[in-house]
Amino acid sequence: MALIRWLNGANDAGIEAYLGRPTAASRKRVMTLFRQLIECSGRLSRFDTDHPNFDFFDSPPPEITEEMARIQLSIQEFVQVPFLEIAYEDDKAILAISYALGANRALGEQLAVRDIVGLLETRRLELMRQCECHLWFFARKSDQRACSQNCRHRAYEQTDAFKAKRRLYMRDYYALKQSGKVK
Numbered sequence: 528m529a530l531i532r533w534l535n536g537a538n539d540a541g542i543e544a545y546l547g548r549p550t551a552a553s554r555k556r557v558m559t560l561f562r563q564l565i566e567c568s569g570r571l572s573r574f575d576t577d578h579p580n581f582d583f584f585d586s587p588p589p590e591i592t593e594e595m596a597r598i599q600l601s602i603q604e605f606v607q608v609p610f611l612e613i614a615y616e617d618d619k620a621i622l623a624i625s626y627a628l629g630a631n632r633a634l635g636e637q638l639a640v641r642d643i644v645g646l647l648e649t650r651r652l653e654l655m656r657q658c659e660c661h662l663w664f665f666a667r668k669s670d671q672r673a674c675s676q677n678c679r680h681r682a683y684e685q686t687d688a689f690k691a692k693r694r695l696y697m698r699d700y701y702a703l704k705q706s707g708k709v710k
């Protein structure tokens with residue numbers, strides 16, 4: 528996904544040349560949009576839980592519509608324009624439509640925003656996550672919290688269960704050492 532590669536500052540020279548290296552300002556705009564959407568969606572679902580049968584269409588709660596209006600201002604900069612072009616399919620030239628983004632921003636940022644909007648549309652926004660190691664990744668399962676096996680294991684080592692196990696192991700180990708059974 529262009530969004531993940533771009534957020535992680537693609538270390539592939541080809542991709543970086545194509546998407547542009549994310550500037551701090553550009554990355555901040557994308558991160559802000561992402562967090563606003565996650566927060567707004569969380570707020571809406573909490574409100575919905577707290578107010579069963581609430582009429583969101585005729586009297587939407589202002590604390591949510593105000594947040595939506597702020598987000599709207601930043602996403603409407605990224606208009607998708609249908610763009611007629613010649614493409615190739617099975618070695619034949621054909622007329623095709625691609626979507627150019629109309630925003631006056633670096634291509635990487637435009638594609639990142641398009642991916643975020645796409646994730647919201649397909650209800651997968653929550654699956655985009657940041658690992659403890661700061662890398663962004665797309666979770667394959669809703670309970671996946673780490674980007675890799677290594678990070679998963681490192682996170683496990685911080686848990687009380689692991690520490691307790693390790694303490695027991697070390698206690699037995701020292702006991703054995705005292706007894707002279709191991710060196």
Ligand SMILES: [Zn+2]
Pocket residue numbers: 658659660661662673674675678
């Ligand atoms: Zn990680």
